[in-house]
Amino acid sequence: MSDANPMAWLPFSIAEAALSGPGGGADELPQAWAYLLDRLKAAGELVASSEVNRNSVDYASGMRHLMVLLGVGVDEALRVDPDPMLAVTRTSTDDILTWGMECPDCLYLRATLRGGETYRLFGNRGTARYVGLQTMNGIASTTNALVDELDVDVDGDFEVVLSADEHEGNWMRIDGEHPTLIVRHFFYDWDTEEPSVLQIERIGDAVEPKDRSVASDVAVSRQIHALGEFVHDNLKFFLDFNAGPPVNGFMPPIDRSDMGAAAENRPVIGRYELEPDEALILEVEPPEGVYWSYSIGNQWWETIHYGRHQSSLNAHQAKVDSDGILRVVVSARDPGVANWLDTAGHSNGAMILRCVRTETAPTPTARVVEFDEIASELPADTAKVSQSERAAIIAARRRAVHERFSA
Numbered sequence: 001m002s003d004a005n006p007m008a009w010l011p012f013s014i015a016e017a018a019l020s021g022p023g024g025g026a027d028e029l030p031q032a033w034a035y036l037l038d039r040l041k042a043a044g045e046l047v048a049s050s051e052v053n054r055n056s057v058d059y060a061s062g063m064r065h066l067m068v069l070l071g072v073g074v075d076e077a078l079r080v081d082p083d084p085m086l087a088v089t090r091t092s093t094d095d096i097l098t099w100g101m102e103c104p105d106c107l108y109l110r111a112t113l114r115g116g117e118t119y120r121l122f123g124n125r126g127t128a129r130y131v132g133l134q135t136m137n138g139i140a141s142t143t144n145a146l147v148d149e150l151d152v153d154v155d156g157d158f159e160v161v162l163s164a165d166e167h168e169g170n171w172m173r174i175d176g177e178h179p180t181l182i183v184r185h186f187f188y189d190w191d192t193e194e195p196s197v198l199q200i201e202r203i204g205d206a207v208e209p210k211d212r213s214v215a216s217d218v219a220v221s222r223q224i225h226a227l228g229e230f231v232h233d234n235l236k237f238f239l240d241f242n243a244g245p246p247v248n249g250f251m252p253p254i255d256r257s258d259m260g261a262a263a264e265n266r267p268v269i270g271r272y273e274l275e276p277d278e279a280l281i282l283e284v285e286p287p288e289g290v291y292w293s294y295s296i297g298n299q300w301w302e303t304i305h306y307g308r309h310q311s312s313l314n315a316h317q318a319k320v321d322s323d324g325i326l327r328v329v330v331s332a333r334d335p336g337v338a339n340w341l342d343t344a345g346h347s348n349g350a351m352i353l354r355c356v357r358t359e360t361a362p363t364p365t366a367r368v369v370e371f372d373e374i375a376s377e378l379p380a381d382t383a384k385v386s387q388s389e390r391a392a393i394i395a396a397r398r399r400a401v402h403e404r405f406s407a
Contacts, residue, residue: 008229009237011076012139016178017226018080024218024225032224039228040066043235050239052299057345065099065300069231072097077223087111088121088183088198094405095307099234101297101350104306105129105190105314107404109183111200113162115176116207122159123198125152129316130186130291130356131196132264135162137176144264145172146290146357147196161203186291186356188316190400238301242350245271248280248368250351253361266361270351272296272330274343279331279371281378282351282364286315286326289358294318294328296341297350304349307401309342310394319383327378334390335374338383 047062160170250270304311
């Protein structure tokens with residue numbers, strides 16, 4: 001990781017580098033470009049030499065992930081604006097630009113705010129299972145609110161004031177020089193649930209913005225340098241993090257609000273490592289509450305493409321057995337059971353049980369079995385699907401994901 005900037009692994013650091021990073025200028029542009037190329041070369045070597053790279057699928061996905069990180073970083077750099085237009089817009093994370101095990105059920109929105117000002121967020125809640133609001137200062141969480149816990153009228157319309165000082169009615173605190181608003185929609189029924197429709201406006205007196213104007217040659221050289229750090233350091237950060245959970249097991253739930261995660265989200269993170277003829281059976285009593293889901297990713301911490309593979313299951317999609325236990329099979333081949341999570345040929349990778357506003361965040365048990373023994377290891381009444389039913393399920397997932405991100 002970068003000693004100079006411990007946050008270099010986050011795309012946020014690229015925007016900040018343009019506005020307040022060290023150095024820069026026309027004389028440093030060639031050096032910055034050389035540094036970017038050097039960091040890309042080092043990242044490629046890290047993918048090739050990593051012990052988690054064990055087959056051609058692993059290697060190809062690792063190299064593709066470098067392109068994803070480059071795309072995310074370039075998008076962040078090119079959209080830097082010291083005085084952005086006030087709007088609630090989609091983040092760059094979608095089903096293609098995927099990093100950090102983003103949630104397959106989620107649509108993320110954000111608005112960039114200005115410290116010291118007051119805002120009114122208003123609109124309609126929509127019909128998503130969960131609509132969560134989070135204010136942040138840089139990457140640190142300031143406060144969280146579930147829209148359903150605010151005053152919302154019978155039609156789903158609501159408004160909330162965002163400010164440093166408390167207001168009557170719906171209010172969320174913003175803090176620091178770099179406040180942002182994040183909106184998360186978690187969908188259970190991908191075919192019918194609709195996202196919120198939101199607008200934001202400044203209210204009260206405008207605050208004179210801090211002068212953050214930077215000469216273009218200085219900003220570009222800083223961005224190029226930060227881009228190189230981001231691609232390499234993001235890759236290394238998640239490779240290191242992926243080594244934490246036990247092999248074919250889970251860690252206890254964790255709080256990652258210091259890195260931008262919602263404080264109400266208690267992820268239970270695990271890791272799978274399977275031979276081609278092996279499968280992993282996960283068992284858990286599903287939690288009670290607003291939202292939970294399983295998802296799996298590759299070893300580079302990309303969620304496996306959830307429109308082309310059944311790599312995730314939420315409470316609406318999963319089948320709970322008659323004894324109240326949720327059993328899920330993780331494997332590269334389709335075992336013919338409804339609760340299958342497809343590794344898409346990866347030899348190893350990440351697993352997450354997301355628990356959001358739930359009474360508990362249980363740790364699943366996991367056991368490795370031979371693929372041919374899956375049926376004998378599951379209850380007789382386990383829900384099954386045919387090949388044609390699976391094909392229809394995947395087709396529906398692909399259509400729903402396309403519609404979610406093409407709107």
